[in-house]
Amino acid sequence: MALAKYVGFSLDCDDPAALAGFYSTLLGMEVAFSSDEFVYLGEPGNGLGFVKVDKYVPPTWPDSDVPKQSHLELGVDDLESGEAAILELGATKPDFQPQPDRWRVLLDPAGHPFCISASV
Numbered sequence: 001m002a003l004a005k006y007v008g009f010s011l012d013c014d015d016p017a018a019l020a021g022f023y024s025t026l027l028g029m030e031v032a033f034s035s036d037e038f039v040y041l042g043e044p045g046n047g048l049g050f051v052k053v054d055k056y057v058p059p060t061w062p063d064s065d066v067p068k069q070s071h072l073e074l075g076v077d078d079l080e081s082g083e084a085a086i087l088e089l090g091a092t093k094p095d096f097q098p099q100p101d102r103w104r105v106l107l108d109p110a111g112h113p114f115c116i117s118a119s120v
Contacts, residue, residue, distance in 0.1 A: 008040065008047030009072075013110040022090055022109050023048055027074075037062035056112025062096045072114040079118045081105065086116065 010078040013019045020031060020039035029041035029048065040049045059068040076082025083104050087093060092112075098105065103117035 005045065006053050007044045008042065008049050009070075010038075010049035010051050011108075011110070011112055012051050012053040012056055013112075014052065014056040015110070016052050017052045019108065021049075025089055026086060026091075052086050055111070058107075059113060060111075061105070061107070061113045062094065068113045071112065074114060076116050076118060079116065082116055082118075 003113040010018065016037065016039040017034065020034070021043055023029065024031060024041055027041070027048070031039060031041055032043065032047065037052045038049060040047055042048060057066050060066045061068045076086075083093070083106070086106055091110045093104065093106055096105075103115045105113050105115055107113055
């Protein structure tokens, strides 16, 4: 018997509403809860939260001055067109790409790295 139930994953940021807007469009998830300090997308067990952190400093990936600590893995139908669409939403693409033929590392508008790969 589990002692807890998975509810979701949260990312620190300086503007929860703006980052939630990016991921809402990217993942097609609706806002379930919103305050000045926290926004939650989706349903418990399948959600993503965004927490306001004063003096937030984004990760400096691939440089380790400010480590990434965690990242999301996302699947797209086609790597090239998926990347282009996500960049249009406001993501950026760092120059360093460990295996660009298999997956791409992108940065959300708050600087969190996430990976996209072609869904199998």
